[in-house]
Amino acid sequence: MSNSGFPISGFPSFGTDAIHAGQDPAKFNFKSAVPPITMASTYQRSDTGIPDLTNGKYIYSRLGNPTRDCLEQCIAKLENAKHGLAFSSGMAAITGCIQTFAKAGDHVICGDDVYGGTNWYFNNIANKNGLEIDMVDMRSVDTVVSAVRDSTQIVFFESMTNPLLRVVDVAAVAEAVHKIRDDIVVIVDNTFMTPWNMRPLDLGADIVVHSATKYINGHSDVVCGLLSTNSSNMREALFMTQITLGAVPSPFDSYLVNRGMKTLHLRMPRHAENAMKVAEWLEANPRIEKVFYPGLPSHPEHDILKKVARGAPGIITFSTKGKEENATKFLKSTKVVTLAVSLGGYESLAEHPASMTHANVPKEHREALGITDTMIRMSVGLEDADDIIADLENALKVAIPDGQF
Template sequence: MSNHGFATRAIHAGQAPDPSTGAIMTPIYQTSTYVQTSPGEFIQNYDYSRSANPTRTALEANIASLEGGKHGIAFASGVASLAACIHLLKTGDHVLLCDDVYGGTFRMFNNVFNQLGIEFSRVDMTNLDATRAAMTNKTKLVWLETPTNPTLKVIDIAAVAQIAHDGGALCVADNTFASPYLQNPLALGADIVSHSCTKYLGGHSDLVGGILVVKNRELADRLYYVQNAVGAVPAPMDCFLLLRSTKTLHVRMDRHCSNAETIADWLTQRSEIDRVIYPGLESHPQHNIAAKQMRGFGGMITMTLKGGLPASRKFLESLKIFSLAESLGGVESLVEHPAIMTHASVDADKRAALGIDDGLVRLSCGIEDGSDLIADLEQALDAAAKA
């Protein structure tokens, strides 16, 4: 369905009515094993559900289509997707990581794979000269997020992919914050695109999952091998829920974006806030890059409150519609404190260097009525100002 529009592919790609019953929804194939017609002869190549499951196959094809790729490889979580990429490497290889990433990504490199001899270093990938200089003859993987978590830096995917390829490395782009609706890294030169499906792809805060999408068949086969060998695969029910969710991704993302744009503009007028970071604001340092490679600016806003931890704590405790919780991308609005919550695993000095201080708050703008969200933020800011 590559010649169809995004909305059509979101609803139909990878899925067809069940031939045995005509069911419009892909069934939940809740089975661990499959009958063989003769030893080693499988019906439609299914033998064991760790290796493949029809519900997962439909999901993988659906998201691959949305990302403009050919092969989707689904996992039980976003960090399981990350781990699969690192399993492509060997002891002594080097990974170049963008400096501002999800805390769990940093933890994986720093505390899990680093001790196995896979080295990594971090660089501000908004600085292309610094990125180029950070490449080594051992660099085999360049990992970037854009927009980054939580400071919403926007990285030029095409430029960084070219730097990676010039150095003989693969380029992986974590597209979780943007979603396939707003940005397609494969079209910009990335070799692998990664998602935490828990976020916008799932969109309803009721599942955990991850996926990788690639164009190259050989690379896909290597990742399928890791998927099967390591076995961190999603359950059929989670795949079914994700297929339900991708059908409305385009509708949800439009509302996430419109709410965030309105809220970001409003926040810039508030005296209680030192800084509002949103790629859609012309004040954002990489606004022009975002406008070039994204079709919308997303639903995430980061802001720094005056008054440090006491003010931010009172603000967070006073919100009524925004829920204080980790994660993002659900239909409901969420808010969190990165230094204490999602990025607590990052060393304090590294957090400080990135600007992740006690006044930093991250908003995930949901799809509620925008006026209600602004009213909620207003009463919480008023409460914080009195703290």
């Protein structure tokens, strides 16, 4: 199954790794084929004193849990990383990174088109804690380079942005930043792309972060965040932040994400196939003003996508004709597609960025980016593509009747 000419080949043994990495039955009680959910909050000790937390022994579940370990080992393998860490949410993972590697007076470069919660954190919390923040268009390497200061400690961006679906040349940005100073930490949020489509660490990033709530879990039933890195020093620093802040997922949440990850290599091609069919249909629809989908040849970063990724995921952003009321009426008229935030689950979801996920982004910033009041972000699910399209067609006809476009 291919996505508009993108090669199906990519990362060898991805499916095998997703199913087996961190899951050796020999290390579990009774040699269970499925990792057990270890709910214990504390563990019997053989001696007093402070143990070595790196030796695989467990003393308290905030500091380490067998079920969480399985998840962390698996995501590390899928990202071709040495280390993985699981957090209680994607935002916990992001804020944990920033608090670990930046202090008051330091400078952080952030992509200008990021998730609304990330934007809010940088511009309403991190800045109040003494960090200096510049938000720039990460598609321009020259712009990124010109933004770097002597005090720059972190460059943070999304591999595919939310909600405009811009594609960043991760390799070019990482190389340019590290050429200036190799101690600047390049952090890439790979939530939309997933390790199935892109591995930022292989492209030069230092840390990759995921909201595992989305595609990695894939079932819209858990909130979780994941980090991966090849640096042992960064892993140790992040580990201390993780356990000190207590931003860890429960054993049951770890189990759910670990289970969902087993089918990532099966779900992502279907998401992409459905998204391409929907994107092509939307692009030809007279009621649609504009379609943003990197899998389409018309997308400005289509060629960059082919350079840095296996293909595009299942997220489409588009703008309807008419006004905001037309867009919102469309969202209220779908039957198969659910009006809800989040993305990456097996079911199709759609939302209105200007009033939902990005409502806390200042209006002038939204307008500068091009996040309009008629813009809709859709997570194309695993339903039959024809049923999704039929649902969209019916809702568009309700929202924008004949003669109004």
